[in-house]
Amino acid sequence: MRDVAIIGCGMTKFGRLEGKDLMDLLAEASLRAIDDAGAGERDFDSVYVGNMMAGELVHQTAVASALVDRINLIPAGAERVENGPASGASAVKNGFFAVSSGASDLVLVAGGEKMTAADTDVIGDLVSTMTHPTAEYVHGVTLPAMAAMLTRLYMERYGVTERHLAMVAVKNHANALKNPYAHLHRECTIEGAMSSIMIADPLRLYYACPISDGAAAVVLCPLEKANEFTDKPVRIAGFGHASDVQTLQEREDPAVLKSVQLASQQAFKMAKLEPNDIDVVETHDAFEILEIVQSEDAGFFEKGKGHLAVEKGVTALNGKLPINPSGGLKAKGHPVGATGVAQIVELVWQLRGEAGERQVKNPKRGFACNFGGFGNNTVIHILERGW
Amino acid sequence: MRDVAIIGCGMTKFGRLEGKDLMDLLAEASLRAIDDAGAGERDFDSVYVGNMMAGELVHQTAVASALVDRINLIPAGAERVENGPASGASAVKNGFFAVSSGASDLVLVAGGEKMTAADTDVIGDLVSTMTHPTAEYVHGVTLPAMAAMLTRLYMERYGVTERHLAMVAVKNHANALKNPYAHLHRECTIEGAMSSIMIADPLRLYYACPISDGAAAVVLCPLEKANEFTDKPVRIAGFGHASDVQTLQEREDPAVLKSVQLASQQAFKMAKLEPNDIDVVETHDAFEILEIVQSEDAGFFEKGKGHLAVEKGVTALNGKLPINPSGGLKAKGHPVGATGVAQIVELVWQLRGEAGERQVKNPKRGFACNFGGFGNNTVIHILERGW
Amino acid sequence: MEQKFTGFKCKSCGRVMYPKHDRCLDCKGTEFEEVELGEGATLLTYTKLYVLPEGIEMPPLVLGIVKFPGGVRAMGQLTTDDPKIGMKLRPVWGKLRKMKDKEIFGFKFEPLK
Amino acid sequence: MEQKFTGFKCKSCGRVMYPKHDRCLDCKGTEFEEVELGEGATLLTYTKLYVLPEGIEMPPLVLGIVKFPGGVRAMGQLTTDDPKIGMKLRPVWGKLRKMKDKEIFGFKFEPLK
Numbered sequence A, B: 001m002r003d004v005a006i007i008g009c010g011m012t013k014f015g016r017l018e019g020k021d022l023m024d025l026l027a028e029a030s031l032r033a034i035d036d037a038g039a040g041e042r043d044f045d046s047v048y049v050g051n052m053m054a055g056e057l058v059h060q061t062a063v064a065s066a067l068v069d070r071i072n073l074i075p076a077g078a079e080r081v082e083n084g085p086a087s088g089a090s091a092v093k094n095g096f097f098a099v100s101s102g103a104s105d106l107v108l109v110a111g112g113e114k115m116t117a118a119d120t121d122v123i124g125d126l127v128s129t130m131t132h133p134t135a136e137y138v139h140g141v142t143l144p145a146m147a148a149m150l151t152r153l154y155m156e157r158y159g160v161t162e163r164h165l166a167m168v169a170v171k172n173h174a175n176a177l178k179n180p181y182a183h184l185h186r187e188c189t190i191e192g193a194m195s196s197i198m199i200a201d202p203l204r205l206y207y208a209c210p211i212s213d214g215a216a217a218v219v220l221c222p223l224e225k226a227n228e229f230t231d232k233p234v235r236i237a238g239f240g241h242a243s244d245v246q247t248l249q250e251r252e253d254p255a256v257l258k259s260v261q262l263a264s265q266q267a268f269k270m271a272k273l274e275p276n277d278i279d280v281v282e283t284h285d286a287f288e289i290l291e292i293v294q295s296e297d298a299g300f301f302e303k304g305k306g307h308l309a310v311e312k313g314v315t316a317l318n319g320k321l322p323i324n325p326s327g328g329l330k331a332k333g334h335p336v337g338a339t340g341v342a343q344i345v346e347l348v349w350q351l352r353g354e355a356g357e358r359q360v361k362n363p364k365r366g367f368a369c370n371f372g373g374f375g376n377n378t379v380i381h382i383l384e385r386g387w
Numbered sequence C, D: 001m002e003q004k005f006t007g008f009k010c011k012s013c014g015r016v017m018y019p020k021h022d023r024c025l026d027c028k029g030t031e032f033e034e035v036e037l038g039e040g041a042t043l044l045t046y047t048k049l050y051v052l053p054e055g056i057e058m059p060p061l062v063l064g065i066v067k068f069p070g071g072v073r074a075m076g077q078l079t080t081d082d083p084k085i086g087m088k089l090r091p092v093w094g095k096l097r098k099m100k101d102k103e104i105f106g107f108k109f110e111p112l113k
């Protein structure tokens, strides 16, 4: 298995991007990543596009073929990878395989989603179609409902309070204020969060991510060839990918994200690292409770103690283990197919020391958790400096 | 790069399968493939699902996660791969990478589509959303229209006649009569085909595939471990994957499927083989003209002479190079996401000598062409006996 | 003709599952028999949903996870607006929602007296 | 105010493309200028479509590929029911179809006298 490096990355601003369609976004992020890699003259071997719902939301299919045409990556073979909200990380994983297998020497992975052109109702319903058709979907189960039920379990069992959710939101909004690519650029206060409208008791609007458009992209090559492109290649040191039962209720313990546990263990094993080797983390906080649960199930904090780490500022930008310096899904935004790729872009910038005002102090290794379904199909990546 | 073997395969019958939904079909084909591999007790590392339009057609997303749950492949990581009508072969290609890279030792690749529950108009429109949004789609361009324009170019330039299209249809219907999995089980005559209704002049109904439901699946492992499962592993000797410009008119020559040429050349190079080493072929005859064009651009016949091979019976079941012994997309059916996987299933059965009445005489090597878009994103596989 | 809320018991190892899987989550067995899950399910967690999916008229929609006596859990609508963790409920057949103007029926959970 | 059918000329190598790409198909250049493709396009192939997409009323819909004098090709609707390969056509602005009740306009191709 060849070592794989990330040699370029780029993204669009996330947000309500009027006048830009999905292909505009994918093209913009891709060209930025290619430019960043200095690979504008090169021929690419493979292209992967992470996207969850182009056909459903913007009535265009085969978007990987369209991207290749749009930015002339011809004759690279191209496909779209879909794993619900983890489509982005799944696309990166398959790009990794293409390079590590020896089949491809230069790969573009782009992820993107155009969401704000559709009605909120339509999006909510489409996202709900990830749930179990007969055991969840028909009953009116939505992702916010699942997050709310998980939150209540955490409140009952571990003493998490609404204030802890608000603290995560406040932290992530503060980080996003320092990220020019983030969707939400406004300060969030504990009081503001706790007085926002209730969407799924005990979840208020501010404990969930907004609906965003956006795209992100990375360029991969074998680590041994990375110096043709950059002085600062970022090595994909490990990845993990694990599934769990689909329904929340059938999990061994509905308060445990077992797919996060397993995928994290796989990634740490492959990277020959442990959680305390990690300097910066991006989690999948589509709902703020998830940042807490993932930080525990990934192994960074003891089960049931994640909220205490938030309370103590451990996960703040200047804390011992900064989580979501980008602003996270909560404040950077969550254009579904883009998210997993954008997490990796953020880590690359952090490792290179290019994260501007939100730069974490001298990080050597980063960890990203992108999850599909409601946590039943998780993809983890561990990145480290390759120089 | 590790050698990869196909150690099990299975499929559902193709057709209008009332009472079976997409997940039923994917589960049925997958369990047959797992049974065929004798891998029922094993844990799988990765799952790939080839599917083009689950969200659009049957209002279910994240179907790879759903399949893992349905047939308990937990905790395998799973994702859906979409490359238009080549989604199936793209899924196989990525399963190949997962094994060849060394990351996975046991992989399930399933492809499926549930189409007949939707209106024909809806399907036609959705498939058209693969075309270029502003240069094709808005003008009313559909896939049959593109196939018709390609056919007319062939008629003008190479002397192909409507009768040649009918001959391909007659051959494929005859083969399908010997395939219990095929959708259409009825004889087709030249006269019958040539008197069917005109859908896109010069294409009649019988020069195009039907709308079908179905699924197919294969199990992959490293060739070196294949003997734990089977005496007759089939080796993936080569694959190729290449793209071209999206619009038909912008191609170097609109009558040439350059992505088929390039992907075929890649596959032959990787396999260290030439076209005349191939004993059996499955092509992507969504329209009958495509079997002729692909047979040329893949390198089996000289450009412009493919129709003569049909005329002479070269591509018949008992000919020198049987094409589409399964019945092809025309008569076996074309449940889009299933097709690329089903082509490979047919080749495995042929190589193993298990194709029943439609068995080609003692084939050693098979070739499959699955194509996405209207030929702008082609995936080729070359299989050979691994025993 | 009363409908019963049922699970699926693996004929190889005896594990009961809901919803149905084609292979047992424990032993990968493939044969199952339908079994009743019993009355007196316990509420483990719930939410009151204010952003409603299509075909549900009045907020909040109360959803919860219940645990049946044998340990099997199910998610569904609760008929009470005043759920309490630990309360006992029983499955009752009724209208769940409309989807594309079609009425969908299934089990909900109603507090035991 | 007449609309002109235009292509995109690469400022690096001069190749003219339609539709627009973000990088040139020949040299991967990224700057383009809009150029007219001229009159007198030649019909290369066509079809009469009888299975119609949404928003087109009367079969057949006649579609074809034309080649402009400079070599650039385009696909579009033909205003004639009697197309002949090799005939000369010119782009004319008009209604293409309805999509979700919205009228879509664009260029079609009309035979030159």
Ligand SMILES: [Zn+2]
Pocket (backbone or CB within 6 Å): C010, C011, C012, C013, C014, C015, C024, C025, C026, C027, C028, C029
């Ligand atoms: Zn069992």
Ligand SMILES: [Zn+2]
Pocket (backbone or CB within 6 Å): D010, D011, D012, D013, D014, D015, D024, D025, D026, D027, D028, D029
């Ligand atoms: Zn140029």
